[in-house]
Amino acid sequence: MAALRARFGPRYRWLLLIAVMVGTIASIMSSTIVNVAIPDMSQHFSLGQGRAQWVTSGFMVAMTVAMLTTPWLLARYGYRRTYAGSMLLLMAGGIVGGLAGHFGLVLAARVAEGLAAGVVQPIAAIIIMRAFRPHEQGRASGLFGMGVVLAPALGPSVGGVLVDLFGWRSIFFMVVPLCLLSLWMAFRYVPNTAPGGASADRNGNMIDWRGLLLAAVGTMCLLNGMVTLHGQGSDPLQAGLLLGAALASLVLFIGWQRRMAATGREPLMSLALFGYRQFAMGSVVAFIYGTALFGSTYLLPVYMQLGLNLSPSHAGTILLPAGLVLAATIAGVGRLADKQPTWLLVTIGLGLLAASFSLMLTVRLTSALWLLALWATLGRIGLGFILPSLNLGSMRPLHKNLMSQGASAISFVRMLGGAIGVSLCGIVLEWRLAAHGDSLAIAASSPARLAAFNESFLMLAALCAIAMVAALQLRAPAPAPVAPPSARD
CATH class of the missing domain: 1.20.1250.20 (MFS general substrate transporter like domains)
Structure with a gap:
């Protein structure tokens, strides 16, 4: 980061923030804009309400759980590889989803987009806390937040026009230009180092797979339990079992994280x-x-x-x-x-x-x-x-x-x-x-x-x-x- 700071001068930290903001906008837009395409997509694939709901739910579960992997990815691969890899995954999800001829592929593309969005979104907060001085952090958060909230505010309006003109597939392709711009900015402004200026350690500790699995199972059970309680034909028994499984996963997750820390390993x-x-x-x-x-x-x-x-x-x-x-x-x-x-x-x-x-x-x-x-x-x-x-x-x-x-x-x-x-x-x-x-x-x-x-x-x-x-x-x-x-x- 020191070399990039010397190259671009005092404005470098703002250029870095804008570079990450572009990718975050792309990820947030991919999460909100698809809602306007669900009716057309449901008609194209002859989907019922339950299966169509997974286009949104699959994205949400993947994004929520993937947020926990960001610290490990940054420490192992550094800012640039983690960020650029996430943008490539987001772009691949957009292209595959737009070209998919089967609903299973659309769902897989949405999960891939959710994983990418989850990894990217905490990165900006880390950069603001580390690259900016305390008296600048509020202004940096304001700039970043202003750009990010415009995406869900304007995205559905633009998406509705695209669906009317070009059909539901155009929604998936919309993230591609933003991903390409974010990749160009990543290789220009985002450093190779891990947070704190340390070198990325490719031979570091493996990720806490058990903790990640428990978090994924708990999140999925919680969201499905809430969805089961909501809507026609709700099943209180099934919802209770799912919510109970979510609670059990939380208890096991906390216990496992404590054990990881007590034995000197890196918890999720x-x-x-x-x-x-x-x-x-x-x-x-x-x-x-x-x-x-x-x-x-x-x-x-x-x-x-x-x-x-x-x-x-x-x-x-x-x-x-x-x-x-x-x-x-x-x-x-x-x-x-x-x-x-x-x-x-x-x-x-x-x-x-x-x-x-x-x-x-x-x-x-x-x-x-x-x-x-x-x-x-x-x-x-x-x-x-x-x-x-x-x-x-x-x-x-x-x-x-x-x-x-x-x-x-x-x-x-x-x-x-x-x-x-x-x-x-x-x-x-x-x-x-x-x-x-x-x-x-x-x-x-x-x-x-x-x-x-x-x-x-x-x-x-x-x-x-x-x-x-x-x-x-x-x-x-x-x-x-x-x-x-x-x-x-």
Whole structure:
């Protein structure tokens, strides 16, 4: 990295961040944009709802688990090989998925894309914490976050146009140009070294395969258990068995990680991370934040279309300005994070997000669209306060040797919360609809249906309020008072 810094000068760290940001945007776009192609894909392959769901679920499981492998890959192969390899895998997944003539190949391509996305996403946080000075880390997080949130904000709109013009296969090919650009930037700006400037050790410890297997089984059982509880024909017994298996996997995973550490081997996830109070509380906030973010991303469009009888184009028009406000907020809050306590910014963001969910109760079937847009925008401003601040507040206390582990662990926890959030909102919504004697299968909306949606929004607001309690613990502990010399004598 020193040679690249000497070659490109003081601007090098920003060029490095942008290089990694391009790949992260490609990976996030691949995760969100495919949703607009699922109806056409289902028709092409004659898929039922259950099989079509695996296009999204397979990606999510692969991405969530792959995040845990990033520290080992960086230590063994270095930044450049790990990043470039992930971009090649993502591009291969896009090409194979676009050319596939069988659904099995499409699913395999989505899993490959998920693996690549999972490895890439923690890398930026590691670079921000290691390459930037403390007074620049907030600004770097703001720049990175602004670019990343524009991908899911604009991706579905672009994807819808592509599907209309060229069919569902074009969605897979869309990541190819971004992958090619990221590869060019990787070989120009990304160093060969491992985190901390050490040489990559190709003969280092093998990855913790047992821990990885337990994490994969637990994640798959958890997500399938939540999906089984959600939807028509749900099977409580099967869901209970799957969720029980997920809990058992978690217990075994923790026990195995402790054993690995006790015997001097490298665990997949260092439990020493959670000995830092700020990181432990940050992980709680990240989990709930992921639940609220992904849950509301699912709930809001359904609410607008099936609760308020708005067309898909109206729903998209309302959410697009909120996405642009989010990008602008992140950029501004990133600068604030260099000067203000991160726990305060995270707490403000969670408060705004909780207020946004609560204020949805004021919307009626006869309400003006600007009121809905205002509350949605308020929630996105809250997200803008949280995104650049949470990682910084959680990871700054960590020892430098734990930075890579911390970035992958907090990304894993956030994505796990996100995957749960979608199913949780669906489960609560169906429960409250049944309690009010309604169903989404009925075309017309009603005050009873709005009441069910409102109670689902209140559940998200309550989760944000709980996260605020954890966010207050992100404050750095006060230094112990130093006794005056006379007292020490």
